[in-house]
Amino acid sequence: MKSRCRICGASGHEVLCALDGGTILRCTGCGTVYRENLVGGADAERLYEDDSYLDTPYFEALKVGASRDVEPFLVYSRVLDMLGPPPAGAKLLDVGASYGAFLELARERGWDPHGVELSAKACAYTRLERGLDLRHGTLEDAVYPDAHFDVITLWDLIEHLDDPPGFLREARRVLAPEGVLVVFTINQRSLINRIGHGLHALSFGKIQRPLELLYDIHHNFFFDERTLVRLLSDTGFDGAIDVTSMDAEIDRWQNVPIPGLLAFGCKMLDAAARVFGGRYRMILLCSRSRPAPGHGE
16 A cells, blocks of 8 residues: 655655665655654654653753753754744743753743643653643643644654644644744755765665664654745745754754764765755744734834
């Protein structure tokens, strides 16, 4: 039975690469890249209750949050700067809030912060240690009222979903008419990705490690700017969509050991991508709808 694309429903696809961790396909209908065997439902929930996943340096850095001058806090601050000072009482929802590091930063900027998180462990920590409102489960489980939030943020989340269109329609429902959705994810057509595919092809499939890192086993979908903008437009985000590209900055996780040669090579690719295009990370700020004529002018 053919694997249907969960973005557009088409059954046609091409195989981008067959890795030990799973086969990666590109939909011939909408162009979205996805994993043949998606991780979702109970399997995804078990993942986020697995201490071996949650106790990695990445999540520990979010828990402690002692240094604000390293990633991801630098990009968090950058997005909060882009959003500007919040109006009094403005509500912000972070979906996949983890240990609440971004929500704490948003609260310091004057936002009324709320979050949703699959991990019961992370929810308990965030409520107790940071005093934040975090609901356990999915966005759909939370059943927020219509038009309840002024901003919704998705940090490295959309690639983990098993039904991005359904999720985005729910996000649009709970977002205020003139609200903003923030999506942060990896660019599947980045220069780094293209180099990884080139090495894989030239070695007749023997060099897999770069692609295994790029197509993380926990990710279901891999968007580029075109496919993500199309998905957002198709799910009702018909206002302005602003895209900001960023370097990979592979050494941004200060407490993760990275081989010097790999770090140097990625810095060179970051520099090349700034000149020729194809930077590794994307921030999209999406308006739910266009302002009424004369509004904000």
